[in-house]
Amino acid sequence: MDRRGENLVRPLLLAVCLHIVLISTFFIAVSPEAKTITPPPVVVIQATELTFAPSAAAEARVRKQKAEEEQKRRQQEAKKKAEAEAKKKAEAEAKKKAEAEAKKKAEAEAKKKAEAEAKKKAEAEAKKKIEAKRQAELKKAKEAKQAAAVAEAEAKRKADQAARAEALKEKVRAPDLGKKAALEKERENKEKTLEKAFKQAEAEARALEELKNKEEAELAVLNALAAERAAANVLDAMTTRITRAWRRPVAFSGGLEVYLRMALASNGELVDVRVVRSSGDVLFDRSALTAVKRAAPFNEVKQFDAATFEEKFRSLTVKFRPED
Numbered sequence: 001m002d003r004r005g006e007n008l009v010r011p012l013l014l015a016v017c018l019h020i021v022l023i024s025t026f027f028i029a030v031s032p033e034a035k036t037i038t039p040p041p042v043v044v045i046q047a048t049e050l051t052f053a054p055s056a057a058a059e060a061r062v063r064k065q066k067a068e069e070e071q072k073r074r075q076q077e078a079k080k081k082a083e084a085e086a087k088k089k090a091e092a093e094a095k096k097k098a099e100a101e102a103k104k105k106a107e108a109e110a111k112k113k114a115e116a117e118a119k120k121k122a123e124a125e126a127k128k129k130i131e132a133k134r135q136a137e138l139k140k141a142k143e144a145k146q147a148a149a150v151a152e153a154e155a156k157r158k159a160d161q162a163a164r165a166e167a168l169k170e171k172v173r174a175p176d177l178g179k180k181a182a183l184e185k186e187r188e189n190k191e192k193t194l195e196k197a198f199k200q201a202e203a204e205a206r207a208l209e210e211l212k213n214k215e216e217a218e219l220a221v222l223n224a225l226a227a228e229r230a231a232a233n234v235l236d237a238m239t240t241r242i243t244r245a246w247r248r249p250v251a252f253s254g255g256l257e258v259y260l261r262m263a264l265a266s267n268g269e270l271v272d273v274r275v276v277r278s279s280g281d282v283l284f285d286r287s288a289l290t291a292v293k294r295a296a297p298f299n300e301v302k303q304f305d306a307a308t309f310e311e312k313f314r315s316l317t318v319k320f321r322p323e324d
Contacts, residue, residue, distance in 0.1 A: 101254070104323055112236070123225055130218050141211050148204055152197050159193040227304075231312045234300040243322060245294035249283040256281055257321035258288050264313050266306070270296035276317060288320045 163186050259277035264270060273292045275285050301313045 163189040241295040242291050246291035249287045256284050268297040268299040
């Protein structure tokens with residue numbers, strides 16, 4: 001029994017005893033044998049509140065219970081505090097890691113953009129040099145053609161003068177030669193002059209043909225360079241779309257890469273995709289395959305002709321690394 005129970009028992013017993021005495025006195029006073037009615041003596045019972053000190057064992061139990069409750073409260077508070085600190089630390093680490101990945105990704109994109117700009121600038125300079133060289137060769141060929149024409153006209157003029165001089169000389173030296181012989185000589189001289197001019201024209205035609213072939217070869221090189229650059233830009237755009245469609249797997253630690261073989265249709269639809277070199281992490285490989293399927297179709301390949309598409313995009317292997 002606790003302290004409160006001990007405090008109530010004795011006053012209750014005293015009250016019961018008082019009621020018993022009063023009832024007994026009443027019955028004695030009204031009984032037939034009584035000659036006179038005498039009032040019962042008034043018994044004054046003073047009720048005193050009794051306070052009992054708890055025992056040492058009860059105090060020890062109370063102290064022990066309070067100590068256990070206090071220890072339990074402190075443990076709960078310490079647990080809540082530790083959980084809050086751990087959550088805060090995890091959030092800070094996750095934020096720091098996300099910021100580092102974002103910074104690394106921004107640096108990679110800036111580097112890729114700078115490389116693309118440098119490559120574009122180098123191609124423009126190379127194209128400019130080739131065009132300047134072609135213009136110089138055209139100018140040189142034109143000047144050579146003009147010089148050849150002038151030389152041909154001069155040679156023809158000199159040949160005509162020589163023929164006329166020879167004819168006049170023959171006429172003065174041998175007036176008896178017939179007109180037929182003089183005409184024959186003049187004809188031969190003209191044929192030689194024409195033959196020389198024809199050979200000169202053939203040489204110029206060959207030079208022009210070679211220059212034309214050279215220009216066509218240079219144009220083919222420029223077209224090939226432009227096609228390569230366009231293909232590289234499209235491949236970069238495809239890789240960027242795949243990276244944006246990628247979802248980070250659980251417990252992904254970074255630093256992984258996987259090589260994927262993609263098969264495309266001419267309209268950009270994805271025909272097939274599979275892993276050709278695994279990263280060693282099955283979940284990461286699966287997430288990369290899913291990202292490719294999310295990013296499809298790749299409509300960028302529609303801009304290429306059939307030959308370029310067959311060569312570059314019918315079947316291609318891409319390296320997927322989220323940090324790039």
